[in-house]
Amino acid sequence: MRVFLAGLRKLVRRPASLVTLGLMIGLILLVFLAVGATARQIEAGGSQGDNAILLVTFPAAYELALGFVLGLGGLLALVYGAAIAGSEWSWGTLKTAVARGEGRSWYLLWTFASIALILAVGMLISYALAVIAAYVGAILAGVPTDGVRDTATLGRIPELLGRGWITLVEQAAIGFAVATVAKSQLAGIGVGIAAFIGEQFAGIFIGDVVQWFPFSAAGAATTAGTTSGGNQQLVPTLDPNTALLVVVAWLIAALVVAALVTERAEIGG
Numbered sequence: 001m002r003v004f005l006a007g008l009r010k011l012v013r014r015p016a017s018l019v020t021l022g023l024m025i026g027l028i029l030l031v032f033l034a035v036g037a038t039a040r041q042i043e044a045g046g047s048q049g050d051n052a053i054l055l056v057t058f059p060a061a062y063e064l065a066l067g068f069v070l071g072l073g074g075l076l077a078l079v080y081g082a083a084i085a086g087s088e089w090s091w092g093t094l095k096t097a098v099a100r101g102e103g104r105s106w107y108l109l110w111t112f113a114s115i116a117l118i119l120a121v122g123m124l125i126s127y128a129l130a131v132i133a134a135y136v137g138a139i140l141a142g143v144p145t146d147g148v149r150d151t152a153t154l155g156r157i158p159e160l161l162g163r164g165w166i167t168l169v170e171q172a173a174i175g176f177a178v179a180t181v182a183k184s185q186l187a188g189i190g191v192g193i194a195a196f197i198g199e200q201f202a203g204i205f206i207g208d209v210v211q212w213f214p215f216s217a218a219g220a221a222t223t224a225g226t227t228s229g230g231n232q233q234l235v236p237t238l239d240p241n242t243a244l245l246v247v248v249a250w251l252i253a254a255l256v257v258a259a260l261v262t263e264r265a266e267i268g269g
Contacts, residue, residue, distance in 0.1 A: 003097075003107055007114030016083045020076050021122050027072060028130045032056060032065070036137025056137035058147030062157060065130035067222070069123060070164045074171045074218055077119055078192045081172030084115055085258070086185025094262070105259040112176055112255060116169045123165055160222050163244060167218035170247045173254035174214055180258040183265070207236045214254075217246040 011017050035055050054060050055068075088094040088111065097107045138145050147153075174195070179188025196215055203210040210216050220243035238246060 001110075003102065003110035004113050007111045008117065011084070011114055011118050014084070016080060017118060017122075020080050021125065024069070024073060024076060024122065024126045025129055028068070028126060029133050031068065032130060032133035032137045033140070036140035036143075039137075039141030039143070053141065053143065056134050056141055057143050058134070058138065058145055059150035059153035060147070061134040061138070062131065062150075062153050063160065065134050066127055066157070066160055066164060069126045069130055070167060070222060071219075073119075073123060073126065073168055074215065075193070075196060077168040077172040078175035078196060079189050080119075080175070081112075081115060082175030082179040082188030082192050083185050084111070085176040085179035086183070086188050088180075089183040090185060104262045108180070108259055108262045109255060112173065112258075115172055115176070119168045119172060120165050123161070123168060127161065163222045163240070166244065166251070167221050167247055170214060170218055170251040170254070173251045173258075177254040177258040177261075181261050211236055211238050212246060214247070214250040217243045217250065219243075221247050 032055060035052050039053060039056075055064050088108075094104075094107065098104055135145060135148065137143075175188055175192040178191050178195075179185060182188055182191065199210055199213050199215045203216055211220065217238060220237035221240055223237065223240065237243070
């Protein structure tokens, strides 16, 4: 617990934490307020314009805002996890902790636990601002806001937030594990992003296999059915409950790999 609290104090002051949250908030405000401010032009855009207007139309905006936060947040979480894990090696903080008598694996896992809590706080802040931005966008667009009080949708949000947090933690764990294996921030971020993009592309051709991969499973954990690909092609996705189990399995596997590598690594010098 002492390492966990120390990790929290360290992460709160890290530029990576502030930059990641700031980037998320900036993009949220840009997208939702831009949709509201340009609603008249968007409506003339046909079906694509109608889809954009849904971002500021309640109650659909509640879940679409969360989808936006989790979609962008997943990639940012991966980069964040890789940045923090890589810094443990490049800054020598892991070596210092081990020299103080901390267990390698326990130090690593408690450090990741602090990352998971930071992600939870960041997700809640981002989602709250996304909903507020959607409401302001609705006012700018002249869209009715009666759906804000839709109890059925509001009742689903806590569960979706919980599922979403687990998916963000899983994606952060992937970046965390890759950076730990490579002992490098840049390698962790680069390989992680390449895997993220590669998985999305591969899903078009081998969706039946890719749906079990970490990022595809993360996307399916808060949705259901199939998602549309290019040219109206349908890309298969897992059932949300199955996807959540797959996400947890990838999360555990990533942390086990990171812990084993740390136990066996040469950190002296």
